[in-house]
Amino acid sequence: MFSPGSAQAAISAGSPCKVAGRERTVKGVTFACRKVNGKLVWKRKKFATIDAVVTTRVLESAALASGASAVVEVALSRGGSTGVIVSRSQDGLSAFRANCTHQGFPVTRVGKVLECELHGSQFDPATGAVVTGPASRPLLRYEATESDGSIFVTVRPA
Numbered sequence: 748m749f750s751p752g753s754a755q756a757a758i759s760a761g762s763p764c765k766v767a768g769r770e771r772t773v774k775g776v777t778f779a780c781r782k783v784n785g786k787l788v789w790k791r792k793k794f795a796t797i798d799a800v801v802t803t804r805v806l807e808s809a810a811l812a813s814g815a816s817a818v819v820e821v822a823l824s825r826g827g828s829t830g831v832i833v834s835r836s837q838d839g840l841s842a843f844r845a846n847c848t849h850q851g852f853p854v855t856r857v858g859k860v861l862e863c864e865l866h867g868s869q870f871d872p873a874t875g876a877v878v879t880g881p882a883s884r885p886l887l888r889y890e891a892t893e894s895d896g897s898i899f900v901t902v903r904p905a
């Protein structure tokens with residue numbers, strides 16, 4: 748579950764920040780420092796709109812062992828980026844938007860599943876299917892391919 752003391756949890760929606768306009772990306776989710784009711788707080792930026800097909804080299808093949816996952820950033824054609832979690836299983840590669848379908852918190856690999864720390868949803872890393880709720884929808888699938896020792900991710904408009 749969510750661990751406020753961890754380095755990754757230092758920035759979360761509503762936590763204080765110091766410089767208006769500053770942006771930070773944590774596990775594929777981008778936060779921007781905004782003034783709300785007179786206080787500077789981190790606000791989660793809305794998901795970047797994917798309005799064109801983008802294929803990006805994200806990893807060397809050797810960097811992703813079977814049974815492992817990695818969160819990568821894919822830059823979008825009109826600016827911004829989207830977090831993608833790429834996994835390798837005995838069936839091959841898979842790629843999904845890194846945001847939980849419950850409330851958008853980023854998922855990470857925990858053992859044999861992709862897990863959202865916020866409320867505990869778990870997803871199958873090969874299919875994106877929900878293993879444990881409260882999420883009820885599978886992760887949004889992207890395309891992962893491998894060529895010449897590199898892994899590529901293709902994102903498309905929904």
Ligand code: FES
Pocket residue numbers: 847848849850851852863864865866867868880881882
């Ligand atoms: S945001 Fe992922 S379980 Fe709630």
